[in-house]
Amino acid sequence: MVYKQLLRRTLFALGKGDPEIAHERTMVGLVRLGKVPPAVAAARKVFGARTEHTVFGVRFPGRVGLAAGMDKDGRALKAWPALGFGHVEVGTVTRHAQPGNPRPRLFRLAESEAIINRMGFNNAGADALAARLRAIGPVGVPLGISIGKSKVTPVEEAVEDYRHSLRALHPYGDYFAINVSSPNTPGLRGLQDRAALDELVGELRRESVALAHGAPRPLLVKIAPDLTDQAIAEVLQVCADHEVAGVIATNTTLARDGLASVDRNVGAEAGGLSGRPLTERARDVVAFVAKETGGALPIIGVGGVFDVDGALRMLDAGASLVQLYTGFIFEGPPLVRRINRAVDAR
Structure with a gap:
């Protein structure tokens, strides 16, 4: 209640004309929190989960993670565990630094409890993120890194673009998300087509094996909720062909x-x-993926999780982990704590 009545109201008022202002203020506060380890440790005891889960070979201290897009450049990595998150996914990061689309590019729909964004992968680039991760050291929870195509890179050169980011960041990620489903980079969603995805995922899998000397980091594919069942089935076949570790369902x-x-x-x-x-569409996609793969392919469920019931239904649909983005903006850290406690009690 304190978050909704005081902090959220203040942040939403600050960002009334441009929600990015509220986002920037929040990030500044979180960066400061991350610089106080005793505060992080104390808050983590309040908000964090108490039950570990192992998914695609990675041990997660809780099932609730922070979705990509909230902390693209990893600025507040030390703070997120304090808010109860059992993993953090940074990015989406691209080979080339890019400013993203012109502002305004973020829109809050308060009555619908929704957000529209056309950020356009604004980030400082893979090499800059690698330097930051090298400097800050371990985060305290598993780190996922979402990689995407630079806007300046032609679609036919996308493989090398992704490969550069994977090479630069490979030492630091516990898993990598191959983002081919954002609607805000021209041509990107076309990489979900079977032939294009087969080439991309195959090359990244081979690169990861080579970089890890035979023990590659888990690769996951993030898919759009707008795909037909047939298109999703084709994506899943590509995942099976190249031993992809999991699927993130869904993007915006x-x-x-x-x-x-x-x-x-x-x-x-x-x-x-x-x-x-x-909410419903994301859960339906998770259920379809789980059924299509016989539950053998781990799924990170994301999209419209706003309460304990939504999180538990996502897990029951077949997700191994859930991620928050918009639900966290509207409900704050108490949502993370409530879900963690509900999962712990199962």
């Missing part, structure tokens, strides 16, 4: 179903939609 959607009437004008903005309107 281009659909605008389920918006409150007051939000429909903002809903016309271009970009990917996240939040409550995505």
Whole structure:
């Protein structure tokens, strides 16, 4: 209640014209928190999970993670465990530093409990992230790194673009997410097509094996909620062919179903939609992947998780882990704690 009545209200007021302002203020505070190890340790005891889970060979201290997009450049990595997260996914990072799309590019739909973003992979680049990770050392929870295609790179040169990021960051990630599903980079979603994805995933798998001398980091593919069942099945076949460790389901959607009437004008903005309107579709995709693979392929479920029931239903649908993004913005750290306690009690 304190988060909703005080902190969220303040942050939402600060970012009324541009929600990125609220995001930047939050990041500044988290960076400061991360510089006080005793505070991090104390908060982690309050918000963190008490039951470990091993997924694709990685031990996670809890099932709730922070989705990519919140901390693209890993600025506040030391702070996220304090808020109860059992893993953190940074990025999406690209080979080349890029400013992203022009502002405004982030839109809050309060009545629908949703966000539209067309950020465009704004980040300082893979080499800069590698330098930061080298400097800060262990995070305290597993670190996922989401990699994507630079906007300046032609689609036909995407493989080398991804490969550069994987090489630069390979020593630091506990797993890597291959992002081919953001709607905000021209041509990116075309990499989900079977032939293109087969080439990309195959090359990254071979690169990871070579870099790790036979013990590659887990590679996961992040898919869009807008794919048909047939298209998802083709993605899963590529994953099977190349021993992909898991799937992240799902990214943001281009659909605008389920918006409150007051939000429909903002809903016309271009970009990917996240939040409550995505809840059912994300869970359906998780269930389809679980059924299609016989439960053999680990799934990180993300999309529209706003409460304990939503998280538990995502896990029951077949997810091994869940991630928060929009739900965390609207509900804050208490949501992480509630989910952790509910999972611990199972």
